[in-house]
Amino acid sequence: MTMTKPLAKRVAIACGGTGGHLFPGIAVGDALVARGCEVTLLVSPKEVDQTAVKSAYGMDVEPLPVVGLSGNLPKFTFRFFQSLGHCRKLFREQRPSVVLAMGGFTSAPPVIAGKMMGAKIFLHEANAVPGRAVKLLSPLADEVFVQFPDAMSGVSGAGVRATGMPVRATMEPIPKPDARTVLGLADDQPVLLVMGGSQGAESINQAMIDALPRLAKSLPKLQYIHLTGNRELNPVREAYDALGLRAVVRPFLTEMEYALGAADLAVSRSGASSLAEFSAMELPAILVPYPAAVDDHQRLNARTFVEMGAARCFHQKQLTSKLLLTQFRELFRKPNTLKKMSEAMRRWKADQATEEVVQRIYEVCQWENPEMDDLFIPVPKPREVAA
Template identity: 30%
Template sequence: MKILVTGGGTGGHIYPALAFVNYMKKDPENEFLYVGAKKGLETEIVPAAGVPFVALEIQGFKRKLSLDNLKTVQLFLKSINQAKKILKEFRPDIVLGTGGYVSGAVVYAASRLKIPTIIHEQNSVPGITNKFLSRYVTKIAIAFPDAAAFFPTEKVSLVGNPRGQEVEGMQPNDGLIAYGLKVAQPTVLIFGGSQGALKINQAFREALPELKKRAYQVLYASGTRYYEQLTEEVAALPQGSNVSIQPYIENMTEVMANASLLVGRAGATSIAEFTALGIPAVLIPSPYVTNDHQTKNAQSLAKAGAVTIIGDSQLDGQTLLAALDDIMDHPEKQKAMAAAAKVQGISDASTRLEKLIKEMI
């Protein structure tokens, strides 16, 4: 089977796509081509993963009236024509789009060429690209049941997020030693993404003196942009062996498998990972995302008892400490949340997506 995958702009679009590609590589006869945007993260991530890659020049719309939007329309129309050439050369059996503006051009072009198409929506509230494409694609795969309300019912299938299936089954190991922490001690993992999150960083700084007194240990990834300033600010504070501050955690899923509790934003990829591993979480949805979809992501898990939510505007050192202690000091609650998280995770997302695709071609 020849599979063309497209999606980009953020890791939330890229990593599920690559997870599915990795899963489909189990059949050596499958062929892949990934189409991304020239200025997207995918230009680095996809080739590094060993997947054939082609880039198109495209950009997103500005939220305010701008002459740049005229250029956006021109690039979109141009990229559709470029995408048609790529499709005619590669001749895929199926085109899978995971979101981002480049996905809009490629999947739309494929639909015009009568190639079977499917989009994957990772969030509870779909982005503008997938809303647009829903009218043209053959099938729509979703990760959250709430997303179904935004799409034509007859096209929708709940499959989950392929990233979850990729990390499921990872076992605790001695990876925490590399960060100066103990293997057997209960661990809270706090992070705000590769660049970090200012509000989470400030709350951690406020909570740090008290965190050093706790029986549990904390691994904090500040993000590269905040690391130097943070380490300078805390240098004069009493040092505690139970707290490790890092700029970035390269092997995040491996470290995640060793965590007792997660604290971070409510992005779709992170959710897929910690629910697949069965880890409770304290989620702080980012208020800066389209349609506030992170809040909707988090709310669906909170209803199931898998996570605690702290609003970004309510986050400070005290609310962070209170949320951590409420879970870490109550083993039965932690256990119940972990079980609820595991139930919410869909452990066979790639398998479901593969089955759906085979039914289409």
């Protein structure tokens, strides 16, 4: 097969594995498509990826074999080279000018394949501590973007820029009554959002189930949005139904702007993408970092938000129904406290993160300024589609 010439603006974005990698990648992809670029999302075959990419308008989607660094070195090596071969074949057919990797070992094969073909390489590190993939791949990169300025010192071999975290264009504050109405909730009653990241969190789910009977008595007007992950949907839903509580219980929600817009408070892991979206939507949070996260990065992510006064943080060992009940009683009975936390959360908001990433890609590639493009393709927002 003959190698095609690279298009002036063809970008491959490696962003599979978790929502924390995928949604920022889609955000950048949306902005690039709107400027006339051809964008391919390289994702995993996981259900969360395949569900989320349904909101990726105007982009091609290519699943890659999952590459995860684990104790099974032969399996990792086989899948790595399988994925690398898939990327090289794809790039021969549709040669990219740019490969942007959003972190995780799924990023490695596209970055290496892209480098071999002369593409410009960009990485984005979302966490307060750079991950192993970004550390290993950074010498190949033309530029590395980070969300947390403290992460800059952990990246070597490339220009490093603190941009914040790209978030989807729909992540902007919505009037709470409007968001609640869309989800079928009462528009004038408080809402608690419970989530464990894109794949759920068993410990958070169980602590909430245990807290619900007393919570229903203490805060009878409280409404709930609970995103359980795929494995625990039924027992969580049954717990709410048994108490007759008004709750939206789903495994996963693609249009997260409605859930974040409807809520007054979130209970969540402290993944980098979730924190950036909380900030964009000015939503205070109780954070329970995933204790097995590499380099304890979720705790370090959370620390920044606790120090700002935007969140409270508890170790998973502290997580009990009694703790949740105490926190919810205090916060929902003191609206001024929630308001101050919301105002603090707003201070982390990186309104221009997506635009800054796109602008740097254009500058490094010496493409014309995005504002000067002749071709502009408007990307429909989910709210517009739903309407």
